[in-house]
Amino acid sequence: MKKTVGVLSGLVVAVAAVCTAGAWYTGKQLPEVLDNAIAQSNVQLKQSMVGVGGSANLELISLESHLYSSTARYRIKVNDLMVGDEPHSFELGFVDRIEHGPLPWTRLKALKLMPVMAASNYTLEKDASSAELFVVSGGVAPLQGQTSLGYDGSTDSTVTMPPMQWTDAGGSVLKFSGLEVRATGTKDAGQVTFNGHSANVSLNVLEPGRAPWNVEVSGLKLTGDMSKTEFGYYVGTSALGVAETKAVLGEQQKVLVIKQLEQNAASEINGDTLTGKVAYKVGDINFDAKPVGSSEMLLSFKRIDVPAMQSLIAWYQKRLPELQAAQARGQAMPSVPMTEAEKAQVSADVQKVLAAKPQFALENLSFKTANGESRFSLSVDLDKPASLELPQDELYRQMITQVQSKLQLSKPMIGDLAALQARLQGQSEAQIQAQQVAQTGEMVGMIALQSQMATVQGNDILSSVHYADGMVDMNGQKMTVEQFAHLIMANLGALQPRG
Incomplete structure (x- = not known):
């Protein structure tokens, strides 16, 4: 028995010694680790602000180190962020209580026994800039998170926002159920995965002299698996989904419901060129308790020269x-x-982008109702012209190598939308004649035929356009670009109201 107690006592002493040594090591390494993390964060902040105006910068204000823990304070400054037409600047402070490894107490309490270098526990500090946020969150820190830093440089993080409610003087109310995001990353954030969810956010607006309106979004989810490229930005897959969006609008307080709203993005890099796709999907649209339909859209880009695009x-x-x-x-x-130097650089970058033969495409835009589905697609292929100083017509002819578009318009779908419009205008089911609804699609098909813009096959109105080598093929008829433009303008002129 004494031998067993001695062995256990020895193990306890050994573990304590290892933990003390590990904590001391962490304390010595921490300043360098924080400096690297802040530098990486500022690079990402700079990239995220491109195109939105303004700037953002994160800085370390202070660091108090002890044997088993440290306290760091950070400040993020945002300057001239464009919100609408007005620039806004603000500062937010964070306090970070860092537990040194290898076995931080917060991880032990959660039964996470894998040794780590440190465990960070940060919260938004209450000050003049953030005081209003603390009011709407009921006194709880509006933003807080935990991050574990492994000895191999990997990270495991959780960011949370608590439930919040904001009410203005007029009685409008914004409610937010809270948000949680979990993320993991390899050393230097070379590869990052994340997933997050929020149950509900709603906005009820009351304005004098106007009907109230309400928007409620429920079942928000986001996921991602991204890898950092040698160019400093990330490629991979990401997804954003909303289970249901409900809006109550207008004097009659009619209800619009959109279900299964999804956005899925994927990108990859091959050498110096980038390829990607973004898909949108709406599973079901319902207005005033009447079914409308569903929709999908797929956008893509290919062969984007990254160094030249980054320079631009x-x-x-x-x-x-x-x-x-x-x-x-x-x-x-x-x-x-x-300056002449700028002109030369921009011109060289544009030509380099075009030399990669990029393609931009709307691969699919579709809308489906109970009885039909319509589709549209469009793609544009580009190439490097001999010179950007060519006459405009010749420049476009050399730069745009191919344009393709296809339209498939369903006559039954047109009829479904005509019937929906009649219902929304107050007509009863008995008043909506099936024959009249069907004639709506037939009438559109007849107009398309007369305009020479489309053909009709069964229940589908079809139109296709293919441009290459200065010639246009429209529904099997070949013509010059000038003849095509004349046909379009003539049909647009026919649609103008006559006095």
């Missing part, structure tokens, strides 16, 4: 304040003066 984005970001100022002065097409 960097130039745009640098000149963005001048462009915004010109736009504020009322210039419809704002421009800024460029």
